[in-house]
Amino acid sequence: MKRAVSISIGSSARDKKVEINLLGETVSLERIGTDGDMEKAARLYGELDGKVDAFGVGGAVLGIMIEDKWSTMHSVQSLIKYVKTTPVVDGTGLKMTLEKQVTRVIDEDLNGYVKEKRALVAVALDRWGTASAFLDAGYECIFGDLMFAMGMSIPLRSERAVRNMAAALLPVMSRAPFSWIYPTGEKQNQREPKFEKEFNWSTVVAGDCHYLWRYMPEQLPGRVIVTNTTTPADKEFFKNAGIKYLITTTPVLDGRSFGTNMMEAAIVAALGRKQAVDYAQPDDYFADMEAAIKAVPFRPQVQAF
Known part of the structure; x- marks a missing residue:
């Protein structure tokens, strides 16, 4: 059996372990949360290094990829400082491949339900594949990078605006504590409704x-x-909010959809890849991911309420 482990700085309340058959291999998927404790996460990576087939970095990203340009998140690298052997991924391999399918799934599976193409994309820098898919499909978009990640009520309305923002802020964001731009630990359990105008504008x-x-x-x-890492409680929340369709970009396994980092790690484990994954110099890595997604096959999954 292959073993893929996602170590997350998110809440341990979302921990889960399942076994699946993937590309002809039985793969154990396990998510371990450390409730915002980055040093605990780093120790776990070190303890399991060489004992598992692939790691996923959960609750954080190792970097930001816009098209083929990679910017390292320096503040996150300490998480994997003890890893010497086991390949490490953060979900970028699926964000740049599988998530590009979302607009096609909306068109094919929702039977014309979305008539006014207006998308609110929470953070384009974190999900460039998703953002570019909506742009390519002709959606009018609001990108909430400054809103959701920085707490500023400044919606971005074009690809150019996102690129300009990235050029200005990525050098600073990449070295700032990750908790400044993404909820970690207990903060993941705190609701703070805002940006109502932008949410209500979107379809x-x-x-x-x-x-x-x-x-x-x-x-x-x-x-x-359109999201992932959903638990049964998340689905109940969306249902109670009146959401019509929930599309998870990763498959639902035993009641929840794992993060892209977990599923990418599962693919790496199933493929038996031993060499380190370098998103900055990927060679054929993204092509290998694309081929694996088609072979499984993985496809964004639709749930109707």
Whole structure:
């Protein structure tokens, strides 16, 4: 049996372990949360290094990829400082491949339900594949990078605006504590509804589940949510908010959808890859991910309420 482990600085309340058959291999998937304790997470990586087949970095990202340009998040690198052997991924391999399918799934599976193409993408820098998919499909978009990650009521309305923001802020953001821009530990359990105007404007809301749960209004009837890492409690929340369709970009396994980092680690484990994953110099890595996604096959999953 292959073993893939996602060590997350998020809440331990979301921990889960399942076994799946993937590309002809039985793979154990395990998510371990450390409730915001980065040093505890680093120790766990060190203790399990060489004993598991692949690691996923949960609750954080090792870097930001816009098209083929990679910017390292320096403040996160300490998480994996003790890893010497086991390949480490953070979900970028699926964000740049699988998540590009979301607009096609909306078109094919929702039978024309989305008539006005207006998408609120929580953080484009974190999910460039999703953001570019909506742009390519002709959606009018609001990108909430400054809103959701920085707490500023400044919506971005074009790809150019996102790129300009990235050029200005990534050098600073990459060295700031990750907790400044993303809820970790107990903060993941605290609701703070805001940006109601932008949520109500949208017909589709896409982004990290923690961001959406934290900030969306109590009621958002008729909308389509595109996200992942959903638990049964998350699904109940979206249902009670009046959401019509929930699209998870990773498959639902035993009641929940794991993060892209967990599923990418599972693929790496199933493929038997031993060499380190370098997103800055990926060679054929993204092509290998694309081929694996088709072979499984993985496809964003639709749940109707």
